[in-house]
Amino acid sequence: GAVVSQHPSRVICKSGTSVKIECRSLDFQATTMFWYRQFPKQSLMLMATSNEGSKATYEQGVEKDKFLINHASLTLSTLTVTSAHPEDSSFYICSARVRQGASDEQFFGPGTRLTVL
Amino acid sequence: DAKTTQPPSMDCAEGRAANLPCNHSTISGNEYVYWYRQIHSQGPQYIIHGLKNNETNEMASLIITEDRKSSTLILPHATLRDTAVYYCIVLLRGYYNTDKLIFGTGTRLQVFP
Numbered sequence: 001g002a003v004v005s006q007h008p009s010r011v012i013c014k015s016g017t018s019v020k021i022e023c024r025s026l027d028f029q030a031t032t033m034f035w036y037r038q039f040p041k042q043s044l045m046l047m048a049t050s051n052e053g054s055k056a057t058y059e060q061g062v063e064k065d066k067f068l069i070n071h072a073s074l075t076l077s078t079l080t081v082t083s084a085h086p087e088d089s090s091f092y093i094c095s096a097r098v099r100q101g102a103s104d105e106q107f108f109g110p111g112t113r114l115t116v117l
Numbered sequence: 118d119a120k121t122t123q124p125p126s127m128d129c130a131e132g133r134a135a136n137l138p139c140n141h142s143t144i145s146g147n148e149y150v151y152w153y154r155q156i157h158s159q160g161p162q163y164i165i166h167g168l169k170n171n172e173t174n175e176m177a178s179l180i181i182t183e184d185r186k187s188s189t190l191i192l193p194h195a196t197l198r199d200t201a202v203y204y205c206i207v208l209l210r211g212y213y214n215t216d217k218l219i220f221g222t223g224t225r226l227q228v229f230p
């Protein structure tokens with residue numbers, strides 16, 4: 001399958017600072033990228049969908065000014081958690097949709113664990 | 118909301134087949150059944166998908182009932198490394214697909230020695 005990377009894999013920051021997480025599709029161009037968040041012992045929750053060159057579409061209840069998404073190219077999307085607080089501590093996972101054969105398939109990155117002190 | 122129902126947990130002895138059920142009684146005719154798994158602290162990994170025929174690949178087999186209201190993922194010879202949370206998801210498939218992967222609670226499979 002296609003490879004999706006995330007950087008950093010783990011980050012610890014102080015409350016009030018902003019953190020940027022990168023998601024890259026390594027060997028393909030992604031038509032769409034997705035950002036998920038996962039709290040301990042819970043399932044993945046979709047935060048937003050982003051397409052290259054356009055504004056992200058956020059799921060209900062997700063603050064777009066809090067979680068800034070930039071999708072500058074077909075291989076890179078970034079999620080910036082602005083003014084992070086301890087309740088933003090979570091596992092953030094991106095995924096990328098790629099065209100394969102007669103359809104689109106979706107592959108996931110390894111995740112980024114954010115800890116806000 | 119997730120359109121599937123799965124048991125919260127299952128156990129399986131190493132070397133035995135693990136059969137993970139999934140109910141998707143409201144599935145529409147053009148929705149596929151996808152299975153992903155998530156090993157602790159990793160991103161989800163694609164396993165298999167199908168529409169109405171049974172499917173098999175190097176990881177698993179997928180059995181879909183004739184009425185498509187339920188399916189079973191089969192890991193033929195479970196190993197300790199198969200311990201993970203398994204998610205069954207129904208999804209439209211095709212070019213310019215705007216459907217989104219929505220994860221339910223999944224089944225936590227514990228493989229024991």
